[in-house]
Amino acid sequence: EAQVTQNPRYLITVTGKKLTVTCSQNMNHEYMSWYRQDPGLGLRQIYYSMNVEVTDKGDVPEGYKVSRKEKRNFPLILESPSPNQTSLYFCASSLSRAGGNYGYTFGSGTRLTVV
Amino acid sequence: SQELEQSPQSLIVQEGKNLTINCTSSKTLYGLYWYKQKYGEGLIFLMMLQKGGEEKSHEKITAKLDEKKQQSSLHITASQPSHAGIYLCGAHWSYSGSARQLTFGSGTQLTVLP
Numbered sequence: 565e566a567q568v569t570q571n572p573r574y575l576i577t578v579t580g581k582k583l584t585v586t587c588s589q590n591m592n593h594e595y596m597s598w599y600r601q602d603p604g605l606g607l608r609q610i611y612y613s614m615n616v617e618v619t620d621k622g623d624v625p626e627g628y629k630v631s632r633k634e635k636r637n638f639p640l641i642l643e644s645p646s647p648n649q650t651s652l653y654f655c656a657s658s659l660s661r662a663g664g665n666y667g668y669t670f671g672s673g674t675r676l677t678v679v
Numbered sequence: 680s681q682e683l684e685q686s687p688q689s690l691i692v693q694e695g696k697n698l699t700i701n702c703t704s705s706k707t708l709y710g711l712y713w714y715k716q717k718y719g720e721g722l723i724f725l726m727m728l729q730k731g732g733e734e735k736s737h738e739k740i741t742a743k744l745d746e747k748k749q750q751s752s753l754h755i756t757a758s759q760p761s762h763a764g765i766y767l768c769g770a771h772w773s774y775s776g777s778a779r780q781l782t783f784g785s786g787t788q789l790t791v792l793p
Contacts, residue, residue, distance in 0.1 A: 568721075597780070606785035607767070654721060661780045662771055663727075667712040668781060670721040 566591045570655050570671035577645055577678055585640045585674045587655030595658045596638040597622070597668070598630065600651040607654070613638055614661065645678040652676075682706070683770050685784035692758050693792050700753040700787045702768035708748045712769040712781065722767060725753075755789075763791045 568589045577583050589596065597612040599622075609622030613632040627649055629641040638657075642649060652675050656668040684703045692698050702711065710729050714722040726735045728744035728751060735742050739756045755762050765788050769781040 604785070607783040609780070612780065652719065656722075663710060663712060663769070663781050665727055667714070667724045667727055667769060668722075669724070670714075672721040673719065675719065 566669070568655055568657050568669050568671040570653075570674050573672060573674060575674060575676050577676070579646055579678055580644050583642050583645060583676075585642075585653060585655075585676070587638045587640065587671060588636050589638075589655075589657040589669070590636065591657060591659075591669065592635065593657035593659055593669070594635070595661045596632065597656045598628070598638070598640045599654045599656065600624065601654060601673075602651050610640065610653075612661070642676075645676075647678045650676060650678050682772075683768060683782055683784045685766075685768055685787050687787060688785070689788040689790070691790045691792065694759060695757055698755050698758055698789070700766050700789070702751045702753070702770070702784055704749045704770060704772070706749070706772055708744070708751075708770050708772060710771050711744055711748075711751045713742050713751070713753055714767045714769060716765040716767060716786070718764065758789075758791045760791045760793055763789055765789070 571586045594615045598610040599607045601607050608624045610628050611630040613619045619630050654673050655671040658668045686701050712727050713725040716722045726742045731746040731748045733744045741754045744751045765786045767786045768784045
């Protein structure tokens with residue numbers, strides 16, 4: 565089944581403790597992206613990647629890091645999480661940044677709580 | 680996003696009623712996507728519109744893009760509780776290879792009362 569897999573689905577952590585949210589897609593997509601979703605603010609892009617070793621900042625990159633060493637994986641790293649990073653996070657992938665005929669394929673989301 | 684406005688922000692309807700959600704752009708759209716999101720879950724692709732005047736349907740959901748390609752509407756006929764969720768539109772305004780990403784509206788929360 566074609567899908568984007570995020571792990572974990574739920575995570576509660578403490579301020580300052582480094583964490584990684586994994587994202588993997590099995591569709592050979594070149595474009596991958598991370599979003600956070602907050603009430604009233606909609607989806608905001610954190611980072612995106614056009615291909616292996618090619619990453620760039622989105623609208624809200626502060627406090628986050630990403631890497632794209634393999635085409636299928638695009639992990640999101642929070643080096644020192646803070647409470648304002650409590651949010652619902654989505655990974656998405658697509659054949660191209662423009663979305664094509666089928667838009668982006670989204671993962672199921674990771675609900676992160678930083679206390 | 681200020682480039683893409685969705686209305687209404689929330690909608691409560693009785694089961695069986697029809698409803699419409701709008702997505703308006705300040706400039707001509709190149710592509711417009713509709714997604715549905717169950718609370719706390721991922722976004723599911725519904726439809727993509729590209730041509731002015733285009734209309735697509737999937738089961739009881741119909742999406743249209745106006746002739747000027749600045750507004751899209753999502754219409755649900757005879758709503759059911761399974762239609763409840765958040766509906767988001769996503770759009771881009773030009774196509775120059777893969778240079779432009781999708782921008783999303785803030786979403787419409789739909790509740791269908793049984």
